[in-house]
Amino acid sequence: LHVARNHLARKRLKSSSASLPQGTFGWPFIGETIEFISCAYTDNPESFMEKRRALYGKVFKSHIFGSPTIVSTDPEFNKFVLQSDARSFVPSYPKSLTELMGSSSILVINGSLQKKIHGLIASFLKSPDLKSQVTNDMHNYVQTSMAAWTEHVPVLIQDQAKKVAFQVLAKALIGLDPGDEMELLRRDFQEFIHGLISLPVKIPGCQLYRSLQAKRRMVKLVKKIISCKRNGRSTSSDKEFVPQDVVDVLLFSGDGQLPDNLISDNMIDLMIPGEDSVPTLMTLAVKYLSECPRALQELTEENLRLKNEKDQRGEPFCYSDYIASLPFTQMVITESLRVGNIISGVMRKATTDLEIKGFSIPKGYCVFTYIRSVHLDKEHYESPYTFNPWRWLDKSPSSSSSHFTPFGGGQRLCPGIDLARLEASIFLHQLVTKFRWEAEEDSLINFPTVRMKKGMPIRIKRRSDP
Numbered sequence: 001l002h003v004a005r006n007h008l009a010r011k012r013l014k015s016s017s018a019s020l021p022q023g024t025f026g027w028p029f030i031g032e033t034i035e036f037i038s039c040a041y042t043d044n045p046e047s048f049m050e051k052r053r054a055l056y057g058k059v060f061k062s063h064i065f066g067s068p069t070i071v072s073t074d075p076e077f078n079k080f081v082l083q084s085d086a087r088s089f090v091p092s093y094p095k096s097l098t099e100l101m102g103s104s105s106i107l108v109i110n111g112s113l114q115k116k117i118h119g120l121i122a123s124f125l126k127s128p129d130l131k132s133q134v135t136n137d138m139h140n141y142v143q144t145s146m147a148a149w150t151e152h153v154p155v156l157i158q159d160q161a162k163k164v165a166f167q168v169l170a171k172a173l174i175g176l177d178p179g180d181e182m183e184l185l186r187r188d189f190q191e192f193i194h195g196l197i198s199l200p201v202k203i204p205g206c207q208l209y210r211s212l213q214a215k216r217r218m219v220k221l222v223k224k225i226i227s228c229k230r231n232g233r234s235t236s237s238d239k240e241f242v243p244q245d246v247v248d249v250l251l252f253s254g255d256g257q258l259p260d261n262l263i264s265d266n267m268i269d270l271m272i273p274g275e276d277s278v279p280t281l282m283t284l285a286v287k288y289l290s291e292c293p294r295a296l297q298e299l300t301e302e303n304l305r306l307k308n309e310k311d312q313r314g315e316p317f318c319y320s321d322y323i324a325s326l327p328f329t330q331m332v333i334t335e336s337l338r339v340g341n342i343i344s345g346v347m348r349k350a351t352t353d354l355e356i357k358g359f360s361i362p363k364g365y366c367v368f369t370y371i372r373s374v375h376l377d378k379e380h381y382e383s384p385y386t387f388n389p390w391r392w393l394d395k396s397p398s399s400s401s402s403h404f405t406p407f408g409g410g411q412r413l414c415p416g417i418d419l420a421r422l423e424a425s426i427f428l429h430q431l432v433t434k435f436r437w438e439a440e441e442d443s444l445i446n447f448p449t450v451r452m453k454k455g456m457p458i459r460i461k462r463r464s465d466p
């Protein structure tokens with residue numbers, strides 16, 4: 001259906017009188033990038049969009065990050081873009097990012113290879129086996145981390161969440177357990193991501209060069225893991241084989257035709273969307289709960305109730321408990337995703353002349369589907385800036401809704417959705433059932449990534465009561 005629709009959209013353009021959306025391109029070369037970035041650094045990053053929406057409507061033209069860009073704050077327009085394939089749009093990233101990711105990264109490839117890798121990863125990350133493993137791993141990692149928290153010094157939630165989420169990710173992707181190798185990987189990964197938005201200069205001393213070196217070391221580690229796995233398995237047609245991590249999936253599932261280089265490069269690239277987003281979700285949920293005592297109380301009661309029931313029956317927690325038996329916790333996570341907008345928008349580049357909703361999009365233009373403005377639009381959400389988990393009562397945050405797309409949509413819909421939600425549920429459960437806590441003063445930064453300025457410090461008191 002989408003293919004047919006895209007085809008029609010391309011054909012219509014040739015005969016229609018559609019015109020570019022209204023708007024301005026700003027200054028020569030830099031366009032409106034400086035205004036966009038300076039708004040992004042303020043408490044109200046939507047101000048760039050709001051001003052233009054008022055003047056030109058929900059879809060307008062601009063010139064940001066070096067390219068003429070159509071900015072869309074319209075959910076239907078965004079849906080069309082996200083559901084299009086490479087015949088209409090391809091992903092668009094800054095040059096430094098594509099340098100670091102390489103040409104075979106799932107984040108940049110298109111067509112059947114992207115579909116194949118995406119499908120394999122998504123079905124593994126959604127599988128009950130992986131969810132059970134993540135639940136067990138998370139219990140261990142969170143317990144180790146929380147055992148070291150003290151009542152005298154504030155705990156920085158952002159750092160703690162980052163550490164735990166990285167351990168889960170490295171285990172799920174490449175099967176690595178916590179230890180010295182994991183620490184080296186974590187350090188290299190930090191060096192690597194520093195280069196994601198940097199000057200595209202690859203000479204020694206420059207950040208991009210250091211980041212490429214770090215990626216090389218990480219790829220070497222993954223290659224070692226791949227070769228151990230290949231040597232450990234005599235045949236790939238074993239029916240009993242249960243993949244333990246994404247490397248297993250890409251090596252031995254499907255037709256097993258993917259080259260080792262592509263797998264090892266992709267393992268590092270796969271950490272990019274997963275590494276920061278999940279701990280940010282946990283941190284934001286803690287922030288919003290600290291500002292809404294009624295929600296914190298309801299969430300705490302729900303989690304303590306389930307824990308007591310489980311303890312009485314002597315049953316361990318399994319992954320479905322965190323999702324199905326904690327409905328209010330799920331609503332808190334959904335609302336944190338809506339208000340927090342961890343990914344503010346998705347950038348694409350038109351591969352041909354197009355027409356969408358009466359607007360023409362010339363080939364080579366970027367389209368910035370700005371999800372954040374949709375999530376904070378009073379047309380779709382009453383009091384949109386208020387954290388109100390109860391708004392999700394009896395409503396499913398279905399990934400097909402065009403008004404709620406924190407994980408994108410279409411064929412690049414985030415394959416880590418379930419994993420992200422599960423990790424956040426476990427983290428919140430452990431936090432509120434083990435401790436009473438109070439947040440200290442902190443403030444939110446929205447650019448270039450969403451994070452808390454001081455790392456979201458909280459003061460804790462261990463619970464003695466059941």
Ligand code: HEM
Pocket residue numbers: 091106107114118270271273274275277278281342343346347405406407408409411412413414415416417419420
């Ligand atoms: C709260 C957490 C997360 C958020 C908000 C999030 C958001 C997103 C969004 C908006 C996209 C679409 C990008 C696009 O269309 O170009 C995406 C793609 C992706 N995400 Fe996530 N993500 C999260 C967690 C994760 C996790 C835990 C993983 C696990 C590895 C992951 C892996 C990916 C991958 C591989 C893609 C690219 C898929 C493709 O292009 O085929 N994400 N994510």
